[in-house]
Amino acid sequence: MKQFNRLALIGFGLIGGSIARAARAQGLVGEIIATARSEQTRARVSELGLADAVVKTNAEAVVGADLVILSIPVGACGAVAQEIAPHLAQGAIVSDVGSVKGAIVRDMAPHLPPHAHFVPAHPVAGTEHSGPDSGFAELFINRWCILTPSEGADPEAVERLRTFWAALGARVEIMTAEHHDLTRIAASDPTMWRDVFLSNKEAVLEMLGTFNEDLSRLTRAIRRGDGEALFEHFSRTRAIRRGIVETGQDSAAPDFGRPHAHLDKPKD
Numbered sequence: 001m002k003q004f005n006r007l008a009l010i011g012f013g014l015i016g017g018s019i020a021r022a023a024r025a026q027g028l029v030g031e032i033i034a035t036a037r038s039e040q041t042r043a044r045v046s047e048l049g050l051a052d053a054v055v056k057t058n059a060e061a062v063v064g065a066d067l068v069i070l071s072i073p074v075g076a077c078g079a080v081a082q083e084i085a086p087h088l089a090q091g092a093i094v095s096d097v098g099s100v101k102g103a104i105v106r107d108m109a110p111h112l113p114p115h116a117h118f119v120p121a122h123p124v125a126g127t128e129h130s131g132p133d134s135g136f137a138e139l140f141i142n143r144w145c146i147l148t149p150s151e152g153a154d155p156e157a158v159e160r161l162r163t164f165w166a167a168l169g170a171r172v173e174i175m176t177a178e179h180h181d182l183t184r185i186a187a188s189d190p191t192m193w194r195d196v197f198l199s200n201k202e203a204v205l206e207m208l209g210t211f212n213e214d215l216s217r218l219t220r221a222i223r224r225g226d227g228e229a230l231f232e233h234f235s236r237t238r239a240i241r242r243g244i245v246e247t248g249q250d251s252a253a254p255d256f257g258r259p260h261a262h263l264d265k266p267k268d
Contacts, residue, residue: 003164005030008065008082012036012045014126016071017135020050022168025137033060036132037072044132048079057246062261067093067164069121074098078107088116093157095121101177110151117157122146122178123170148177204232204265 007029007160009016010163016034023029034051035058036042046054057062062084070077077096088094094116098104104120112118127134145165149158162172197204214233221229 001027002030003028003167006065006067007032008061008068009034009051009071010036010061010068010084011071012041012050012132013071013130014134014139015123015171016069017045017132018137018139019069019071019097019168020126021135021137022140023164023231024050026167028167029067033061033065039100041132048132050132050135050236058083062087062089062092064089065092067161068095069097070094070096072096073236074100074103074107078105081108081111085111085113085116088113089113091157092116093161094118095161097121097123098125101146101180102182105148105150105177117154118150119153119158119161120148121161121164121165122148122180125170138169140165145170146180147171147172147174148180149174150177199219228254 007020007023009020009032012020014035019036020032024032031052032050034042034054035056036045040052042056045051058080058114068084068088070080072080077098084094084244092115094108094112095118096104096108098120099122101120101122108120109118123140123145124141125145127137127139145163145168147158149166158174162174165172173216202203217229218233221233222228
């Protein structure tokens, strides 16, 4: 059953492509408008016939859309929000698919107009593949999707997006961005994290093994006073951090001094 008249998808990789396929298969939207940064990707989306129209710019994509979903790296969302803001329709719901919600809220919310409804989302689903050919309609079935609306978010908009993701097959949970980011393993639904870890157990075990090796090396270096080993380790981790920023997965701003609304409130 149709839930939205026009869905605008900004970014068309695994997640964006899967949303398009699933929404079309379930008849959830009247039409799909797509765009992507790469001309090659836009051409491939057109070839695949996954959208009713493929446009060149983000601003053009959102015109007349009542649901806009950004399926792009977290670090790029703020600039895109600023770009599309003047073109959003009255009552449009704007969402994303990023795995970190505090940064999304911080970077996007200030740019979005009051006549649009911002409801961040995190579908906990994926594969090792990417690109417009990698998506499939069943990706979200029995997977979790976390919505993190702000305290003042419109309840009807939140419910409409919840219903949309549920129709894609997802198990939807609603929580604050802070709860999602700061305590998302320790305090979130244990069933969700059981599923995340078991469905990705090879990667998780490999990462845990690497973590244990690094921890052992750090322990030995500290115990021995080995400054050279410590310097090498932190030089390597800084390079990794810079790589994450360069791929658009986070902001280059250091966390020290970043605004945290729940911490920065004046004390009585």
